[in-house]
Amino acid sequence: MxxxxxxxxxxxxxxxxxxxxxxxxxxxxxxxxxxxHGEHRAVGLPDLLRLHADVTLVAGLLDNSERADQVADLLRRLDRAIDSAVLAAGTAR
CATH class of the missing domain: 1.10.1220 (Arc Repressor Mutant)
Known part of the structure; x- marks a missing residue:
């Protein structure tokens, strides 16, 4: 091929x-x-975990900046996406 x-x-x-x-x-x-096999994962759990680690690093660097609130919001959204991915992986088994 x-x-x-x-x-x-x-x-x-x-x-x-x-x-x-x-x-x-x-x-x-x-x-x-x-x-x-009918599995269409646009973003996998490892991708989300790596992204979360990267954003956490950025959050530490921006701790006292005006963008800290935006980064904290992004981390909350990532946490929800990770929770959803874990839940979906559990129901797929």
Missing amino acids: LLRFSEEEFALARTRAELAGLAVGAWIGEAVLDAA
């Missing part, structure tokens, strides 16, 4: 693979198998 991607598409695939801790080919294979 031969797959062709534009530079932009491949860059996106590479970024998503890096976020998942996988090689590009492994990530594509996982995405294909998920789709074949």
Whole structure:
């Protein structure tokens, strides 16, 4: 099988693979198998946890700034998204 991607598409695939801790080919294979089994995960729990860690780091850097409230709100929204992902993963089993 031969797959062709534009530079932009491949860059996106590479970024998503890096976020998942996988090689590009492994990530594509996982995405294909998920789709074949009817699993359409736009964002996975590992993605959300990494993003949460990044935002927490930024929150520490902005602790006394005017944007601290916006970052705190973003963390609350991420917490809700993580809770939803965990709940969905539990019901999918």
